[in-house]
Amino acid sequence: MTTTDSSTTPRAPKGKRRIGDVVFGNTARGSGILILAILAGVAAFLIIQSFDALSANTANFLTTTEWDANTDADEEPAFGVAALAFGTVLAAALALVIATPIAVGIALFIAYYAPRRLASLLGYIVDLLAAIPSVVYGLWGIGYLVQELTPFYQWLSDYLGWIPLFAGPISTTGRTMMSAGIVLAVMILPIITAISRDVFLQVPRGHREAALALGATRWEMIRMAVLPFGRPGVIGGAMLGLGRALGETMAVAMILSPALIISPHLLQSGNQTIAAHIALQYPEATGHGVSALIAAGLVLFAITLVVNMAARYVVARRKEFSE
Amino acid sequence: MAKRIDVSGLNVYYGDFLAVEDVSMTIEPRAVTAFIGSSGCGKSTFLRTLNRMHEVAPNARVDGKVMLDDLDIYAPEVDPVAVRREIGMVFQQPNPFPTMSIYDNVIAGSKLNNQRMSKSNADDIVERALRDANLWDEVKDRLAKPGSGLSGGQQQRLCIARAVAVQPEVLLMDEPCSALDPISTLAIEDLIASLKENYTICIVTHNMQQAARVSDQTAFFNLAGTGQPGRLIEMGETNKIFTKPDKKETENYITGRFG
Ligand SMILES: Nc1ncnc2c1ncn2[C@@H]1O[C@H](COP(=O)(O)OP(=O)(O)O)[C@@H](O)[C@H]1O
Numbered sequence A: 001m002t003t004t005d006s007s008t009t010p011r012a013p014k015g016k017r018r019i020g021d022v023v024f025g026n027t028a029r030g031s032g033i034l035i036l037a038i039l040a041g042v043a044a045f046l047i048i049q050s051f052d053a054l055s056a057n058t059a060n061f062l063t064t065t066e067w068d069a070n071t072d073a074d075e076e077p078a079f080g081v082a083a084l085a086f087g088t089v090l091a092a093a094l095a096l097v098i099a100t101p102i103a104v105g106i107a108l109f110i111a112y113y114a115p116r117r118l119a120s121l122l123g124y125i126v127d128l129l130a131a132i133p134s135v136v137y138g139l140w141g142i143g144y145l146v147q148e149l150t151p152f153y154q155w156l157s158d159y160l161g162w163i164p165l166f167a168g169p170i171s172t173t174g175r176t177m178m179s180a181g182i183v184l185a186v187m188i189l190p191i192i193t194a195i196s197r198d199v200f201l202q203v204p205r206g207h208r209e210a211a212l213a214l215g216a217t218r219w220e221m222i223r224m225a226v227l228p229f230g231r232p233g234v235i236g237g238a239m240l241g242l243g244r245a246l247g248e249t250m251a252v253a254m255i256l257s258p259a260l261i262i263s264p265h266l267l268q269s270g271n272q273t274i275a276a277h278i279a280l281q282y283p284e285a286t287g288h289g290v291s292a293l294i295a296a297g298l299v300l301f302a303i304t305l306v307v308n309m310a311a312r313y314v315v316a317r318r319k320e321f322s323e
Numbered sequence B: 001m002a003k004r005i006d007v008s009g010l011n012v013y014y015g016d017f018l019a020v021e022d023v024s025m026t027i028e029p030r031a032v033t034a035f036i037g038s039s040g041c042g043k044s045t046f047l048r049t050l051n052r053m054h055e056v057a058p059n060a061r062v063d064g065k066v067m068l069d070d071l072d073i074y075a076p077e078v079d080p081v082a083v084r085r086e087i088g089m090v091f092q093q094p095n096p097f098p099t100m101s102i103y104d105n106v107i108a109g110s111k112l113n114n115q116r117m118s119k120s121n122a123d124d125i126v127e128r129a130l131r132d133a134n135l136w137d138e139v140k141d142r143l144a145k146p147g148s149g150l151s152g153g154q155q156q157r158l159c160i161a162r163a164v165a166v167q168p169e170v171l172l173m174d175e176p177c178s179a180l181d182p183i184s185t186l187a188i189e190d191l192i193a194s195l196k197e198n199y200t201i202c203i204v205t206h207n208m209q210q211a212a213r214v215s216d217q218t219a220f221f222n223l224a225g226t227g228q229p230g231r232l233i234e235m236g237e238t239n240k241i242f243t244k245p246d247k248k249e250t251e252n253y254i255t256g257r258f259g
């Protein structure tokens, strides 16, 4: 169409560029460029600022677990991000595993089971959860939740202790990866629930009726029509939640009793996340310390980027079947 | 297969609004019954009460009686899910499940009843249903492809295949051709003519030529005025309704559209 003779096809008159279009177009373009520039700027900052410590580092940054970076000028720093990256991914994955099924359940209940009044009340409450500051979640976690959960942890390790994840002896303080994961799960629950509920409500009526007309019960209708349609949305919501969990600092810093080890034992103390480590170490960082922490930040940035790209890939892969 | 439907004194309400008033009719097995009438007179509403699909609307309710042979489908102990397994439905917009392959679309209903069907059994059901829907030759080489990749007419025949795969007694169709082009429409009409050997078929249509072509019986619905409930004005042999109807109202409608 665009190649046909411009004198015969109706198109926007050339000379008259409407001022509103121009302003809006440039604003949109400018915002897009600005976002890219900010992203590139952050990446450049991280790379440049971490260079100093990385080049002085005597240990392998990616495989070392110790963090010995606060050295004087004449000493050699030796630090690595392995334990921190492991802890970061573990905490976020744990949060996701706990939160996603619950969020999908709540979203389905709100969208298809609850009476209308209750549904909007529940939706409102879930949105409120998202408004609670993370330091409050941290206080709640350390001041209340860990004590309440200790008997449950004991039970887990008594009966499922043969699985390394739940192996004892459990931490008496409860300041463990499991507690951090649970608090993170509560924090990411609202975003996953809200997005899942929205996509579940968007399932075309035709698909739902097609299932019901085949003699599906409500649950069968949900399995046939709602969940497959909502899947990319649920994944998208989960990835947003995962992004938040990966970067969450305050609640984790307050709950975990840190140790720079790679341990799969969720009920024992130990492990640390990148974000919490940066927050706790930054005030005392000397020598190469700050630069080393920025290098850790670079790794967190990279992990988040990879997670997001993976999510996009998963969502796009099913496209042929989802339109 | 194929059962008779007997409706008596059926009223349908949406909340306080009486949408369809006092319909009584008998729908014969192994025949096609067409519902015609101006838009908004309650044809879809009435059709959906025949397999309790109207219950999807939260405020819809009926009083009156609908018998499927000896079964009162509104008896308190009857599960609407069971009713819909006996009385299938095809909608105006083709609505194959977009995330499922052609094969999975066809087998979806059978899987509800029987999770552990053998592969060869499932293959048989799929092939038979697709053959019944005159679609087998067009899709047999791409059963694993998504149903949404088919043309509109093929999608609608896929939906018919999906509905007949569970071997219902009755097939309800709500304007199944109104989203389709004329060639696909003819294909569906041929299909309806062959399906009536085994099923009781009800079809709502806006197109009176279509009603005349495919149906054995025709029921004419009309509204007394806006805000008034829809009523069944007249029902009879399609030939008779289109040539010498008993009611003046029917004649006006038919001649107004036909002449
Ligand atoms: N879900 C619903 N809620 C309330 N009113 C409805 C609903 N569906 C249909 N109606 C009303 O019922 C009447 C009959 O509609 P419908 O059965 O769709 O007519 P037709 O199929 O003959 O065009 C119309 O007045 C319509 O507005």
Ligand SMILES: [Mg+2]
Residues within 6 Å of the ligand: B043, B044, B045, B174
């Ligand atoms: Mg209608």
